[in-house]
Amino acid sequence: MLTKNKCIVLSKLKYGESDLIVKCFTKERGLVSYILKGVLKSKKSSSKVVYFQPLTQLVVEENFYPKRTLHHFKEVKPYYIYKSxxxxxxxxxxxxxxxxxxxxxxxxxxxxxxxxxxxxxxxxxxxxxxxxxxxxxxxxxxxxxxxxxxxxxxxxxxxxxxxxxxxxxxxxxxxxxxxxxxxxxxxxxxxxxxxxxxxxxxxxxxxxxxxxxxxxxxxxxxxxxxxxxxxxxxxxxxx
Incomplete structure (x- = not known):
């Protein structure tokens, strides 16, 4: 089932040539790690890399599977945009x-x-x-x-x-x-x-x-x- 969850970005790590692993502290499930496949190579996705600066506050849509180590976003966007x-x-x-x-x-x-x-x-x-x-x-x-x-x-x-x-x-x-x-x-x-x-x-x-x-x-x-x-x-x- 598709759910929404707030999260705060704690860290990001380049994985392979074009993927990112992002560690987030989420409101509903505590610590969760997400993998963003191809985000560093795809022009369509690369603009979203800015979302994963340290401590950015996001809201994500996801299908969450508890037994997975790395999870996937369906959609992601800031819910509070920092001014400074x-x-x-x-x-x-x-x-x-x-x-x-x-x-x-x-x-x-x-x-x-x-x-x-x-x-x-x-x-x-x-x-x-x-x-x-x-x-x-x-x-x-x-x-x-x-x-x-x-x-x-x-x-x-x-x-x-x-x-x-x-x-x-x-x-x-x-x-x-x-x-x-x-x-x-x-x-x-x-x-x-x-x-x-x-x-x-x-x-x-x-x-x-x-x-x-x-x-x-x-x-x-x-x-x-x-x-x-x-x-x-x-x-x-x-x-």
Missing amino acids: LHSNIFKSAIVLFLSEILANTINEEEKNEGLYTFIETALQYLDAEGDYANFHLLFLLKLTRYLGFQPEQETHKSTFFNLQSGIFENTDYGLYSISGHNLYLLKRLLGINFDDLKEVKINSEQRQSFLNMILFYFELHLEGFKKPKSLKVLNDVFH
């Missing part, structure tokens, strides 16, 4: 970085509407926002909720945060304990919304330090997690 995400060099760097993070962390082949709605809404906010230098920091922090290792929300007056246990405490456990400005920023970001980011003022060195800290937090809690290759590009753009 792929044309603004700073936002493009964020998008490339976050798409790599999401491709590395989302492995569920089942519906997760809460995670889907979070990503969809956050990207649309980024597309429309003019003050976005700290967007990726809050995005990663909020993403931990859906991946199952959200930091403890009760920040109180503790002087350390334990990256390994995910809780605030008053004991320094060396490598796994953070304090100082990273601790302050973590407490500041926990519980706020994207609209509140305008009030968070940090410089590029503080931003890079906090980002490295939260990526280490991901490494501790996600088996096989690796720092994105696009991290250097992101740091260079926002330095």
Whole structure:
């Protein structure tokens, strides 16, 4: 039966001479991989390659067969057209970085509407926002909720945060304990919304330090997690 499904593009890979394999996070079925046969060779289809830029939001028509590894589109088109995400060099760097993070962390082949709605809404906010230098920091922090290792929300007056246990405490456990400005920023970001980011003022060195800290937090809690290759590009753009 022909069905419609929303999806967000996580990655694409050239397969053979003219095919693409596109990994998408779908609203109804979680992670799904699609193969687009001949899309790089056919003049009729080549115009649609632009649809598969990182984190593009699409609606697809398909006949879905659960036992298949690679699925096929019947029809595909954008359902939200970005105004700036792929044309603004700073936002493009964020998008490339976050798409790599999401491709590395989302492995569920089942519906997760809460995670889907979070990503969809956050990207649309980024597309429309003019003050976005700290967007990726809050995005990663909020993403931990859906991946199952959200930091403890009760920040109180503790002087350390334990990256390994995910809780605030008053004991320094060396490598796994953070304090100082990273601790302050973590407490500041926990519980706020994207609209509140305008009030968070940090410089590029503080931003890079906090980002490295939260990526280490991901490494501790996600088996096989690796720092994105696009991290250097992101740091260079926002330095």
